[in-house]
Amino acid sequence: MENILEIVNLNKSYNGIPALSNINLSVKAGEIHGIVGANGSGKTTLMNILFGNPIIRETGGYQGQISFRGNKVNFKNCAEAIRQGIGMVHQEFALIPDMTVGENIKLGRENTHSLTDRLFGRKYSFIDRKQDYENAGQTLRRLGISVDVGIKIINLSVNIRQFIEIAREIDRTDLKLLILDEPTAVLNKNDGLKLIEILKDMSDHKIGIIFISHRLEEVQYVCDKVSVLRDGKLVSQYAKGNIYVNNLAQDMIGHTINKAAAEKREMENKPVITFKDFSVKMPGEEVKNLNLSVYKGEILGLTSLSGHGKLALGYGMMDMYPVDGEVYFEDKKLVKMNARTNIIKGMYVLPDDRQGLGILADQSLESNIIFTGNQIKNMFIRDSAFNFLGFIDHRKTNLHVYKMMLDLDIKCTSIKQKVKELSGGNQQKVCIARALTVDPKLLFVAEPTRGIDISAKEKILNMLIEINRSRNTTIIIASSELDELKRVCDRIAVMVEGKIFKILSPDSSDVDFGLVLSGEEGVDCEKL
Amino acid sequence: MRIKEEASRLLDSEYMVPAIFIILSYFAWQFSGLTGSFVFNQVVTRFIRDGILVLSLIIPVVAGMGLNFAITVGAMAIQTALLIVIAYQVEGIKGILLAIIIGVLLSLVLGYVIGRILNRVKGKEMITTIIIGFLFNSIYQLIFLVGFGTFIPVANKEIILTRGIGVRNTVDLGMYRNTIDKLGLFKIGELEIPLFMIIIVLLFAAIIFYILHTRFGQEVKAVGSNMQTSEILGINTDMIRIKVMILSTILAAFGQLAYLQNIGMFDVYTAHMNADIISCAALLAGGASIKKARIRHALMGIFLFHTLFIVSPQAGQNLFNNAALGEYFRSFVAYGTIALALIINIKNENKFS
Numbered sequence: 089m090e091n092i093l094e095i096v097n098l099n100k101s102y103n104g105i106p107a108l109s110n111i112n113l114s115v116k117a118g119e120i121h122g123i124v125g126a127n128g129s130g131k132t133t134l135m136n137i138l139f140g141n142p143i144i145r146e147t148g149g150y151q152g153q154i155s156f157r158g159n160k161v162n163f164k165n166c167a168e169a170i171r172q173g174i175g176m177v178h179q180e181f182a183l184i185p186d187m188t189v190g191e192n193i194k195l196g197r198e199n200t201h202s203l204t205d206r207l208f209g210r211k212y213s214f215i216d217r218k219q220d221y222e223n224a225g226q227t228l229r230r231l232g233i234s235v236d237v238g239i240k241i242i243n244l245s246v247n248i249r250q251f252i253e254i255a256r257e258i259d260r261t262d263l264k265l266l267i268l269d270e271p272t273a274v275l276n277k278n279d280g281l282k283l284i285e286i287l288k289d290m291s292d293h294k295i296g297i298i299f300i301s302h303r304l305e306e307v308q309y310v311c312d313k314v315s316v317l318r319d320g321k322l323v324s325q326y327a328k329g330n331i332y333v334n335n336l337a338q339d340m341i342g343h344t345i346n347k348a349a350a351e352k353r354e355m356e357n358k359p360v361i362t363f364k365d366f367s368v369k370m371p372g373e374e375v376k377n378l379n380l381s382v383y384k385g386e387i388l389g390l391t392s393l394s395g396h397g398k399l400a401l402g403y404g405m406m407d408m409y410p411v412d413g414e415v416y417f418e419d420k421k422l423v424k425m426n427a428r429t430n431i432i433k434g435m436y437v438l439p440d441d442r443q444g445l446g447i448l449a450d451q452s453l454e455s456n457i458i459f460t461g462n463q464i465k466n467m468f469i470r471d472s473a474f475n476f477l478g479f480i481d482h483r484k485t486n487l488h489v490y491k492m493m494l495d496l497d498i499k500c501t502s503i504k505q506k507v508k509e510l511s512g513g514n515q516q517k518v519c520i521a522r523a524l525t526v527d528p529k530l531l532f533v534a535e536p537t538r539g540i541d542i543s544a545k546e547k548i549l550n551m552l553i554e555i556n557r558s559r560n561t562t563i564i565i566a567s568s569e570l571d572e573l574k575r576v577c578d579r580i581a582v583m584v585e586g587k588i589f590k591i592l593s594p595d596s597s598d599v600d601f602g603l604v605l606s607g608e609e610g611v612d613c614e615k616l
Numbered sequence: 617m618r619i620k621e622e623a624s625r626l627l628d629s630e631y632m633v634p635a636i637f638i639i640l641s642y643f644a645w646q647f648s649g650l651t652g653s654f655v656f657n658q659v660v661t662r663f664i665r666d667g668i669l670v671l672s673l674i675i676p677v678v679a680g681m682g683l684n685f686a687i688t689v690g691a692m693a694i695q696t697a698l699l700i701v702i703a704y705q706v707e708g709i710k711g712i713l714l715a716i717i718i719g720v721l722l723s724l725v726l727g728y729v730i731g732r733i734l735n736r737v738k739g740k741e742m743i744t745t746i747i748i749g750f751l752f753n754s755i756y757q758l759i760f761l762v763g764f765g766t767f768i769p770v771a772n773k774e775i776i777l778t779r780g781i782g783v784r785n786t787v788d789l790g791m792y793r794n795t796i797d798k799l800g801l802f803k804i805g806e807l808e809i810p811l812f813m814i815i816i817v818l819l820f821a822a823i824i825f826y827i828l829h830t831r832f833g834q835e836v837k838a839v840g841s842n843m844q845t846s847e848i849l850g851i852n853t854d855m856i857r858i859k860v861m862i863l864s865t866i867l868a869a870f871g872q873l874a875y876l877q878n879i880g881m882f883d884v885y886t887a888h889m890n891a892d893i894i895s896c897a898a899l900l901a902g903g904a905s906i907k908k909a910r911i912r913h914a915l916m917g918i919f920l921f922h923t924l925f926i927v928s929p930q931a932g933q934n935l936f937n938n939a940a941l942g943e944y945f946r947s948f949v950a951y952g953t954i955a956l957a958l959i960i961n962i963k964n965e966n967k968f969s
């Protein structure tokens with residue numbers, strides 16, 4: 089097989105700080121090439137260079153040579169890369185929020201009417217929306233998902249958006265090289281498998297594939313070759329047959345990982361929050377008449393297949409979508425959902441959509457971490473006669489932010505660095521740090537380890553266990569990572585079609601979970 | 617609680633502004649004492665006069681560039697073309713066609729220049745288009761006040777001021793006046809319906825609908841929603857924005873042509889001046905915002921806005937017994953609409969979904 093992509097002596101730095109040094113790498117036609125590395129090791133930077141992303145030029149370009157299908161290339165913009173047959177599934181998604189699912193999937197490749205084709209050329213030809221929507225629906229079904237293609241992206245959960253981001257690329261027929269930057273970060277194992285089948289099929293059709301993932305089992309299973317990045321350097325490569333999870337982990341982190349695990353314990357069943365017939369109208373992720381009590385001081389896992397509602401509960405508590413039903417918090421009925429008053433009462437929701445809701449991208453790491461705590465609880469105001477002016481206590485802030493940075497392993501040049509300059513995983517850590525800073529009585533986190541590397545993941549899980557044990561914080565974790573939930577939760581609630589279908593003990597077997605997730609009754613499980 | 621929620625949803629919706637207009641118009645009409653058929657005929661006239669100008673605002677809004685106050689530049693382009701045609705005495709249908717060709721070419725060049733400028737001030741497009749409008753206005757004034765008759769020779773001495781330099785204040789379009797308005801004119805009792813011109817306006821609406829439903833239109837929408845993402849999706853955002861400004865300027869030129877031929881003569885130095893404010897107000901009155909505009913907003917807005925525009929001076933006059941008040945009422949209505957719509961829009965922007 090010939091090389092479809094060759095990278096020679098590639099170097100890239102941001103403001104003088106190297107992000108990639110001396111990368112040599114090649115990908116063959118039909119090869120699935122895995123790239124693994126800790127958060128901030130340069131994976132996305134490398135992909136952005138290959139795809140001609142303008143951010144690379146804006147930050148000073150790169151040095152080195154790239155050949156694509158035998159020709160030297162230096163893409164000025166993404167349009168050139170796309171024209172040459174390169175596709176990319178972006179870690180932070182490239183979806184147009186105000187457009188529908190169907191429009192997004194077909195953008196730039198819309199079906200058009202043949203009459204107007206001949207009259208005005210394809211670019212100015214009338215779009216066949218019906219045909220577009222049909223195609224888009226078919227592609228989504230290949231990924232095993234059915235969602236109304238007429239819904240606007242802005243109304244969908246991150247989980248569903250991930251499918252759409254993928255569908256846009258696999259819908260293309262002119263692909264030569266497909267780059268996938270953490271496509272499975274929010275997908276559960278089953279959904280991930282469907283994608284992998286499609287990738288294998290594409291590789292049979294001689295399409296080169298670059299696959300970035302923090303799930304090493306997945307990488308081991310699907311990749312023909314794996315490159316490991318560490319601090320911007322290529323430290324090792326393995327070919328199929330020699331790919332072992334342990335080696336990859338050792339190479340990318342440099343030390344062994346202690347998996348987080350919470351000790352089992354007896355809980356007092358005193359509800360802190362109770363949902364009665366609670367509904368959230370979030371398209372594609374609806375919660376319907378949910379009944380659930382969460383006990384004081386417990387860690388409750390919430391899981392479901394994509395689109396069955398695990399993420400919508402948090403959005404409902406933030407008043408982002410219309411809700412119905414009753415909610416009791418500490419035995420008092422909540423009259424109206426409102427993010428601000430909920431925080432004052434002691435509830436904090438960390439949504440999964442960090443780009444849209446979680447982050448102030450142009451602000452520093454520091455102000456992002458203290459933002460909510462300071463805004464609503466005045467946690468970092470200097471104590472003085474001028475309290476009302478809201479001067480920030482810098483010593484207190486610094487101390488806190490540095491502690492968070494170390495605890496969560498946030499990779500940055502300084503705590504004043506803008507959050508948008510951090511890698512995806514590190515942005516996620518900033519969101520987690522903010523939630524931990526608020527120090528609520530009830531914490532709802534959605535997909536807390538999305539895009540986080542295997543080592544930092546354990547740190548985050550340990551932090552959650554720690555604040556739960558030391559401050560008695562009640563925590564609800566909505567996640568598709570069943571394995572993580574099983575290690576930290578006291579109970580795991582499985583949702584099917586917007587309702588709590590069953591609550592399982594974390595010791596239940598994977599088989600049981602599999603059955604319950606797909607809505608099968610008749611599993612022996614103690615009702616907790 | 618349900619009722620309150622419903623009410624607040626209604627208040628936040630795009631029907632808020634049109635609803636206010638309907639109510640205000642109704643009461644103003646009652647006080648004005650004007651007959652229904654008079655108001656109707658006037659509004660229809662305004663519809664065919666201003667329709668295309670209002671429509672020319674839609675594509676820039678979809679492209680995320682806000683209200684294009686620089687449509688006055690398109691208006692000036694066609695006025696320039698008309699003056700050239702008249703100055704060289706090209707008459708009849710030939711003259712009109714030549715004016716259109718020159719006007720479109722001028723608009724194309726000017727639209728390109730405006731697009732280039734706006735690409736340098738991303739995020740501040742609206743204020744920039746206002747200033748561009750002023751700038752081109754002074755250049756235009758300069759050309760026709762001192763340029764015509766001096767270094768630009770003019771064959772038709774009738775349009776030149778007696779001192780031999782500069783164009784007269786008003787130029788008669790007698791040879792073109794109301795020629796097409798009267799085509800297919802329908803009469804139902806006292807109501808007059810100029811069918812042909814209505815169809816022309818609707819035709820332009822159809823053209824805009826068509827453009828927005830092409831691949832190009834999808835790209836315009838994408839750029840309007842998120843420029844950075846569009847760039848990553850392979851769209852040349854700068855080029856799209858330039859094309860959008862060219863289109864809008866050309867459409868505005870056609871709009872001003874329809875306007876002038878309906879009036880039948882034009883005030884060389886002022887005819888274009890309020891085209892932007894009146895058109896923007898009409899679009900907003902139909903429920904559009906600076907982020908979202910549809911064809912129905914434009915069509916509905918022209919009716920709503922001009923109804924109020926026509927009846928309010930008379931109503932003011934009757935209510936306060938002061939003849940001078942009428943004109944103040946008009947500008948109050950125009951600027952008031954823009955201010956109100958902007959406030960309501962900004963409130964809505966902070967809402968999710």
Ligand SMILES: Nc1ncnc2c1ncn2[C@@H]1O[C@H](COP(=O)(O)OP(=O)(O)OP(=O)(O)O)[C@@H](O)[C@H]1O
Pocket residue numbers: 102103107125126127128129130131132133134143147179499500508509510511512513514539541
């Ligand atoms: N726009 C930018 N300006 C400055 N530094 C940047 C910028 N983008 C990325 N970096 C830095 O470059 C390094 C590599 O980032 P990159 O996004 O490539 O990491 P990654 O391997 O994709 O990580 P993750 O697994 O978290 O997605 C990081 O240290 C990051 O802070």
Ligand SMILES: [Mg+2]
Pocket residue numbers: 131132133179269511512513
């Ligand atoms: Mg990344």
